[in-house]
Amino acid sequence: MVEKVRVRATLNGEPVDFLVAPYISLLDTLRDELGLTGTKEGCNDGNCGACTVNLDGRIVDSCCVLGAEIDGSTVETIEGMAEPGRLHPLQQTFLEEAALQCGICTPGFLVSAKALLEKEPHPSEERIRFWLAGNLCRCTGYDKIIKAVQKAAELA
Amino acid sequence: MVTETTKGKYNVIGTRPIRHDGYDKVTGRAIYGADVKLPGLLQGAVLRSPHAHARIKSIDTSAAKAMAGVHAVITHADFPAAEAKLVDLGEGAVNFHYASNNVMAAEKVLYKGHPVAAVAAVDKNTALEAAAAIKVEYEVLTPVTRVLDAMKPGAPIVLEDLEGQDLGEKIVGPTNQANHFRHEFGDVDKGFAEADVIVEHDFDTAMVHQGYIEPHNATATWDEEGRITVWTSTQGAFAARRQVAGILRTSDSNVKVIPLEIGGGFGGKIPTYLEPLAAILSRETGRPVKLLMERSSVFEASGPTPGSWMNVKVGVKKDGTITAATADLRFDAGAYPGSPVGAAAMCVFSAYDIPNTRIDGYDIVVNKPKTAAYRAPGATHAAFAMESVVDEICEKIGMDPLEFRIKNGAKEGTRRADGPIHPRIGAIETHQAAMASDHWQSKLEKNGPDGKLRGRGVATGYWFNIGLKSAVTISVNEDGTVALTEGSTDIGGSRASIAMQAAEVLGIPVESVRPHVADTESIGYTDVTGGSRTTYATGYAAHDAAQDVVSQLRERAAKLWDVDPEEIEFANGSYQSKSDPELRLTHKELASRLGSTGGPVVGSASVDPEGAGGAYSTQIADVEIDPETGKTDVIRFTIVQDVGTAIHPSYVEGQMQGAVAQGIGWALNEEYFFNDDGAMVNSSFLDYRMPTSLDLPEIETIIVEVPNPGHPFGVRGVGEVPIVPPVATIANAIHDALGIRLRETPMNPGRIRAALDEKG
Numbered sequence: 001m002v003e004k005v006r007v008r009a010t011l012n013g014e015p016v017d018f019l020v021a022p023y024i025s026l027l028d029t030l031r032d033e034l035g036l037t038g039t040k041e042g043c044n045d046g047n048c049g050a051c052t053v054n055l056d057g058r059i060v061d062s063c064c065v066l067g068a069e070i071d072g073s074t075v076e077t078i079e080g081m082a083e084p085g086r087l088h089p090l091q092q093t094f095l096e097e098a099a100l101q102c103g104i105c106t107p108g109f110l111v112s113a114k115a116l117l118e119k120e121p122h123p124s125e126e127r128i129r130f131w132l133a134g135n136l137c138r139c140t141g142y143d144k145i146i147k148a149v150q151k152a153a154e155l156a
Numbered sequence: 157m158v159t160e161t162t163k164g165k166y167n168v169i170g171t172r173p174i175r176h177d178g179y180d181k182v183t184g185r186a187i188y189g190a191d192v193k194l195p196g197l198l199q200g201a202v203l204r205s206p207h208a209h210a211r212i213k214s215i216d217t218s219a220a221k222a223m224a225g226v227h228a229v230i231t232h233a234d235f236p237a238a239e240a241k242l243v244d245l246g247e248g249a250v251n252f253h254y255a256s257n258n259v260m261a262a263e264k265v266l267y268k269g270h271p272v273a274a275v276a277a278v279d280k281n282t283a284l285e286a287a288a289a290i291k292v293e294y295e296v297l298t299p300v301t302r303v304l305d306a307m308k309p310g311a312p313i314v315l316e317d318l319e320g321q322d323l324g325e326k327i328v329g330p331t332n333q334a335n336h337f338r339h340e341f342g343d344v345d346k347g348f349a350e351a352d353v354i355v356e357h358d359f360d361t362a363m364v365h366q367g368y369i370e371p372h373n374a375t376a377t378w379d380e381e382g383r384i385t386v387w388t389s390t391q392g393a394f395a396a397r398r399q400v401a402g403i404l405r406t407s408d409s410n411v412k413v414i415p416l417e418i419g420g421g422f423g424g425k426i427p428t429y430l431e432p433l434a435a436i437l438s439r440e441t442g443r444p445v446k447l448l449m450e451r452s453s454v455f456e457a458s459g460p461t462p463g464s465w466m467n468v469k470v471g472v473k474k475d476g477t478i479t480a481a482t483a484d485l486r487f488d489a490g491a492y493p494g495s496p497v498g499a500a501a502m503c504v505f506s507a508y509d510i511p512n513t514r515i516d517g518y519d520i521v522v523n524k525p526k527t528a529a530y531r532a533p534g535a536t537h538a539a540f541a542m543e544s545v546v547d548e549i550c551e552k553i554g555m556d557p558l559e560f561r562i563k564n565g566a567k568e569g570t571r572r573a574d575g576p577i578h579p580r581i582g583a584i585e586t587h588q589a590a591m592a593s594d595h596w597q598s599k600l601e602k603n604g605p606d607g608k609l610r611g612r613g614v615a616t617g618y619w620f621n622i623g624l625k626s627a628v629t630i631s632v633n634e635d636g637t638v639a640l641t642e643g644s645t646d647i648g649g650s651r652a653s654i655a656m657q658a659a660e661v662l663g664i665p666v667e668s669v670r671p672h673v674a675d676t677e678s679i680g681y682t683d684v685t686g687g688s689r690t691t692y693a694t695g696y697a698a699h700d701a702a703q704d705v706v707s708q709l710r711e712r713a714a715k716l717w718d719v720d721p722e723e724i725e726f727a728n729g730s731y732q733s734k735s736d737p738e739l740r741l742t743h744k745e746l747a748s749r750l751g752s753t754g755g756p757v758v759g760s761a762s763v764d765p766e767g768a769g770g771a772y773s774t775q776i777a778d779v780e781i782d783p784e785t786g787k788t789d790v791i792r793f794t795i796v797q798d799v800g801t802a803i804h805p806s807y808v809e810g811q812m813q814g815a816v817a818q819g820i821g822w823a824l825n826e827e828y829f830f831n832d833d834g835a836m837v838n839s840s841f842l843d844y845r846m847p848t849s850l851d852l853p854e855i856e857t858i859i860v861e862v863p864n865p866g867h868p869f870g871v872r873g874v875g876e877v878p879i880v881p882p883v884a885t886i887a888n889a890i891h892d893a894l895g896i897r898l899r900e901t902p903m904n905p906g907r908i909r910a911a912l913d914e915k916g
Contacts, residue, residue: 042419047842095178098809103177138814
């Protein structure tokens with residue numbers, strides 16, 4: 001057995017301290033070691049964006065980062081997006097605009113879109129389409145997702 | 157944009173409430189198949205064939221079994237001999253012998269990715285390492301992956317035991333032809349003789365995948381009583397139960413399937429792949445076992461939609477009247493029989509009224525994964541061929557393509573080429589709405605920036621939709637809310653569309669209905685979420701179950717007021733005495749008095765409706781092509797569709813837009829690429845290129861509502877027909893832009909460049 005690595009990080013605003021084998025991805029660390037299954041696996045090779053999380057202010061595919069790499073970092077996942085009892089505006093507009101069908105890509109889209117609006121509060125449609133091109137959705141044709149992001153931007 | 161027919165007619169139907177399961181899905185709380193955790197859970201891995209066609213000479217599992225942390229290793233030897241019998245799965249059928257061999261290869265592997273062994277271990281990595289330690293000796297055989305090659309004399313034989321059929325006769329000797337059928341009507345020779353213009357072409361389409369983002373998954377336990385429990389993401393818990401029971405040679409009732417949230421299916425999550433393996437691994441270990449499919453295996457070893465070769469010939473008079481049409485449709489089934497060529501034949505000419513027709517369909521096995529349903533299976537292929545030919549005819553006779561489709565359009569009473577007579581359908585209304593659309597009425601500037609060329613295409617498509625079996629129960633809570641239990645897994649908002657129909661009947665807000673998707677022991681038999689049937693048939697059951705509740709509540713009111721139930725009128729959610737208007741209780745008030753009038757009220761219904769009614773979609777695309785690179789951009793797209801009645805217009809639009817996006821990918825980029833060894837070489841989302849948000853324009857939707865007389869609210873299936881026309885629509889737009897006709901998919905830059913070079 002390979003020796004596990006100790007990792008201390010901030011996850012959704014809370015300190016975490018855990019052991020993880022050095023070959024385990026951040027995606028599997030979140031899902032299997034830390035019990036946060038809101039981050040989804042779609043391809044496990046960085047091509048679909050379903051596992052998108054925010055790592056120190058940057059969005060990353062968590063399947064392409066090792067769990068051990070987040071030592072000392074700040075990580076935000078879909079589970080940290082809503083305030084207790086209050087959805088983030090993007091979560092609300094995704095519901096209102098029917099921006100999800102099966103919902104498996106939704107956490108990744110929400111984490112990506114939140115990062116965009118934090119960086120650029122009023123992006124153009126083209127900019128939103130460009131920013132979200134790393135997140136695949138096979139159900140919606142993207143239209144309602146784009147509209148939900150635009151609506152959330154208007155609310156801000 | 158919604159037409160006015162529904163507007164004002166209903167209280168709940170036609171509104172856009174937030175879906176009940178939405179909150180869990182935007183917060184990450186929703187539990188999908190891969191999220192299941194059980195005490196003592198073992199993780200599995202599957203060893204798959206690197207060869208497209210090979211005989212398994214030996215499998216040595218000893219090294220894998222000896223590894224620390226490995227609990228079990230299984231091969232086909234651990235499976236019971238399944239019966240070679242065809243069993244109905246609602247949408248499609250399954251032969252358990254072939255299904256068993258598909259989930260775990262027996263004597264031969266028939267495609268790259270075909271499972272040969274599986275492992276259960278303490279964790280994923282140990283399982284993967286153990287799988288890699290299994291030694292398999294293969295005798296590699298010559299593969300055959302193209303349908304026409306597989307039909308040639310002397311072709312490699314995929315299934316030695318296949319009993320082929322040709323027009324009802326058993327084929328003598330080895331063959332790859334599982335079936336050849338024919339639908340013939342009228343006299344095609346006479347029809348073509350009457351034609352002034354005849355257009356005939358061959359078409360070739362590549363295998364494509366549904367591309368759902370969630371990979372297949374299964375977790376199972378096999379207990380001491382011999383009972384199997386399966387947690388999985390499936391389009392149909394009962395269909396999964398039947399397959400698991402059939403493959404494992406036990407009765408359906410011995411298997412309980414608990415459906416989790418499902419991350420897309422489009423037909424591809426009707427077959428089971430991992431469920432029987434997880435069950436056997438649990439039998440061997442005495443512990444729950446979970447299996448997750450890698451993305452590469454989803455491509456290589458789940459069920460895509462076939463590649464095909466087709467020939468379509470259509471004859472018309474100068475005035476545009478179609479006199480005859482023939483189609484020769486040859487579909488690859490994958491490694492086992494069962495391509496959707498039958499459905500293709502049902503759809504190929506069904507947008508038209510044609511007096512003389514002949515359709516030949518061939519189901520051919522090849523060394524590719526066994527195909528599965530993909531959204532209107534077969535109809536997109538057929539429409540690509542037919543609608544391309546129709547476009548060329550319109551060009552030749554100088555007729556507006558929508559006018560041509562209206563002139564020859566199928567309507568109520570038209571005989572479909574395969575026999576059935578169309579009920580009330582909305583083909584003509586759909587074409588008319590397309591003709592009146594802003595898109596069709598606008599002018600397209602043919603020259604784009606930087607030397608790019610633009611073109612506009614139009615095409616139509618038909619899908620028959622299905623009804624099948626659904627059950628719903630509705631329990632009334634004392635606060636007036638109701639719990640609605642259904643067996644249809646919710647892939648795109650169907651909890652909402654079903655709850656809305658119950659709310660409409662009960663006269664209560666949709667938020668007062670709590671829909672719940674139940675396991676196979678908690679609801680009556682319900683067929684798969686497929687065939688565009690869920691909002692139609694399960695909605696029908698919800699309507700009937702709600703009516704059952706109303707009739708029971710009416711009896712309670714009668715008891716309270718000591719009058720005859722016939723004396724009580726129900727309207728707008730209130731129960732009222734006909735003779736004494738003072739006697740009036742709302743649903744909510746009456747619900748609060750159930751305890752004192754006989755106890756809880758539970759309504760239920762089980763339906764098998766036959767009036768699904770066909771649906772039509774007509775689509776318009778504007779493309780902009782760089783002739784230098786051959787790259788096509790879709791710059792405007794409008795989809796018009798008859799949906800019968802739009803229950804939740806946002807999710808209706810979503811189905812339309814999503815299907816068009818898939819269709820655009822199918823038209824321009826997507827294909828299974830096989831090397832000379834028959835192995836798929838682009839099995840990742842990087843190399844199998846599905847459209848991203850940046851690749852697509854806004855997809856404009858026009859909902860047409862021609863209510864379906866076969867449903868209490870006029871619902872028609874919505875989910876499938878929108879993927880039927882896009883490939884043809886894009887092909888016709890490319891022709892308009894460049895003057896070339898592409899008859900192979902995908903119409904990628906290489907093909908466009910080659911066609912331009914050939915044109916000179």
